[in-house]
Amino acid sequence: EIVMTQSPSTLSLSPGERATLSCRASMSISSSYLAWYQQKPGQAPRLLIYRSSTRATGIPDRFSGRGSGTDFTLSISRLEPEDFAVYYCQQYGTSPHFGGGTKVEIK
Amino acid sequence: QVQLQESGPGLVKPSQTLSLTCTVSGDSISSDDYYWSWVRQHPGKGLEWIGYIFYSGSTYYNPSLASRVTMSVDTSKEQFSLKLSYVTDADTAFYFCARAVRGFTSGWYPREYDYWGQGILVTVSS
Numbered sequence: 001e002i003v004m005t006q007s008p009s010t011l012s013l014s015p016g017e018r019a020t021l022s023c024r025a026s027m028s029i030s031s032s033y034l035a036w037y038q039q040k041p042g043q044a045p046r047l048l049i050y051r052s053s054t055r056a057t058g059i060p061d062r063f064s065g066r067g068s069g070t071d072f073t074l075s076i077s078r079l080e081p082e083d084f085a086v087y088y089c090q091q092y093g094t095s096p097h098f099g100g101g102t103k104v105e106i107k
Numbered sequence: 108q109v110q111l112q113e114s115g116p117g118l119v120k121p122s123q124t125l126s127l128t129c130t131v132s133g134d135s136i137s138s139d140d141y142y143w144s145w146v147r148q149h150p151g152k153g154l155e156w157i158g159y160i161f162y163s164g165s166t167y168y169n170p171s172l173a174s175r176v177t178m179s180v181d182t183s184k185e186q187f188s189l190k191l192s193y194v195t196d197a198d199t200a201f202y203f204c205a206r207a208v209r210g211f212t213s214g215w216y217p218r219e220y221d222y223w224g225q226g227i228l229v230t231v232s233s
Contacts, residue, residue: 035219
């Protein structure tokens with residue numbers, strides 16, 4: 001079973017700064033077998049990135065994903081106020097596990 | 108526009124069975140392109156996949172819950188359902204239904220969840 005580990009658990013940044021979130025798989029997965037989600041309080045998760053680097057419909061280009069093997073990254077180039085939320089990665093496969101999440105909070 | 112809506116009791120007694128239904132609109136549940144899924148989230152915690160079902164009725168469950176989970180689909184009503192038996196307070200959580208894109212390499216598997224229901228809080232308490 002592949003375990004997805006996200007770091008850091010909390011990222012404290014100011015609006016306008018760049019955010020870099022990490023997701024590590026316990027064993028190598030295909031470079032395109034990963035998705036990222038954003039979740040705000042009281043809401044369902046929203047798909048941001050699929051196939052590791054493809055933005056979902058309507059997602060602004062300040063969000064970008066990359067990675068391969070065991071290490072994947074979600075970057076937010078310049079944080080907007082609405083970007084402060086919790087972010088999850090999820091691996092594709094018959095057991096589609098999620099990472100534990102990274103909370104991006106206002107510093 | 109695709110929409111999913113969970114429904115069911117918000118309160119279940121310990122040892123009883125949690126039953127939820129997800130109604131799909133804006134798309135046919137009888138699509139070869141998707142799995143229909145359940146994901147839960149304990150309050151303040153991360154996301155946990157429960158299982159997924161294809162419109163044909165084939166299912167795959169999280170091994171940690173498999174002994175207590177049953178999923179079914181009713182294509183005539185555009186609905187799919189979750190039953191979780193012998194619940195305890197550890198099953199208190201938000202339950203989301205979601206649509207997962209279906210992928211294929213050497214076999215079929217769920218990819219990303221592209222549409223989600225709003226979620227329903229189910230509390231297990233006597």
